[in-house]
Amino acid sequence: MFYARTERQQHFIELAQPLVAKFAERAAEHDRLGSFPYENYADVRAAGLPALIVPKEYDGWGANLLETLLTMETLAVGDGSTALNVTMHMQTLGEAVETRAWPKALLERICRESVEKGVLINSIATEPELGSPSRGGKPKTTATPVYATSSPRPGEEPTAWLINGRKTFGSMSPALDYMLIPAVLQDGSEEVARFLVPPSDGVEIVETWDAMGLRSTGSHDVLFHNARVANQEIISRGSTDKAAAGKATQGAKTNAWFMLCVSAVYVGIALAAQQTAARYAKERIPTALGKPIAELESIQRHLGQAELLLHQARTLLYYSAEQWDRYPELRVALSPMVMAAKVTATNHAIEAVDHCMRVAGGASMTKTLPLERYYRDVRGGLNHPVNDDQALVMLGRGTLV
Secondary structure (H helix, E strand, O other), rough: OOOOOOOOHHHHHHHHHHHHHHOOOOOOHHHHHHHOOOHHHHHHHHHHHHHHOOOHHOOOOOOHHHHHHHHHHHHHHOOHHHHHHHHHHHHHHHHHHHHHHHHHHHHHHHHHHHHOOOOOOOEEOOOOEEEEEEHHHOOOOOOEEEEEOOOOOOOOOOEEEEEEEEEEOOHHHHHHHHHEEEEEOOOOOOOEEHHHHEEOOEEEEOOOOOOOOOOOOEEEEEEEEEEEEEEEEEEEEEOOOOOOOOOOOOOOOHHHHHHHHHHHHHHHHHHHHHHHHHHHHHHHHHOOOOOHHOHHHHHHHHHHHHHHHHHHHHHHHHHHHHHHHHHHHHHHHHHHHHHHHHHHHHHHHHHHHHHHHHHHHHHHHHOOOOHHHHHHHHHHHHOOOOOOHHHHHHHHHHOOO
């Protein structure tokens, strides 16, 4: 697909491209074992990618949403699991940089550590009882205040908090330097605060991740046993309610960094499937046919269907990101477009991979080709917020205003 990239965009793509072959070479084995590819994250750090979205004021590259999306799509051609995890760092920090909602000192510290140390961060919020926080509701994870004295004065600030609870879908948990953890404050306020939590003796990773697809994301459960976090490590605090907490509602700005970058990963997986299917078609010469199956119109039609779907997905993703970057004052109005791009891209990616499977026929179901892995991995896009049902209802309500 042709896209009029700037030199700067091309630079970021080329930064990721050397990692694609490395990731692809390791992906099948990690998928088979469900193991975590630590070496991939060493490569990510060595390439300086954690600094991609760090503003130039903190010595980062200052990539915008479109530039980040293009880079994550490129990484996903090599390995969807690794690209999805790296995307979690990008969207978490990218959204923070865009909104400047974090305390300034904390944001600067994490940004500078991303540049100097290659730290990786992700928000770990889902719980067994809560489900996805995008649906609203309070977490069961709690934070109990610790005071300097046994008899604190009224209004005295805690020195630290003890966090207890269990989080699920802890993507990239084995390699994370920081986790953003929502917890209900046990100080009488019942507010929900988000804490910046590093690995410690009170943080336990329970290796529960054994999924159909995206098997090497290390999305394990994370348990907190009196994990001590300083009071200065609170990112935000406030009330929450079921209707609005963490949820894209009508008339509210959505998190485009999450929706668009995550969608780009699934498009990247589908691109990898398309490349595999085209290569297979050119190399496969059945004895009864006496020529490559690539010369058959039926094969060309399936490849054409995949190309059309991916063209549509990428065009909508790129345009939505470009508009988001260009018109910050219109981001509330652009939120329906972002939702539409997410739903379109993830569903088109799934359908495109299906066409690629049809090109290879029965061979697509065997592990001699990576197509069966792409088929499993790409379905993960359906489960990220905003899901299809939520998006369609919100888009429909928008027409009734």
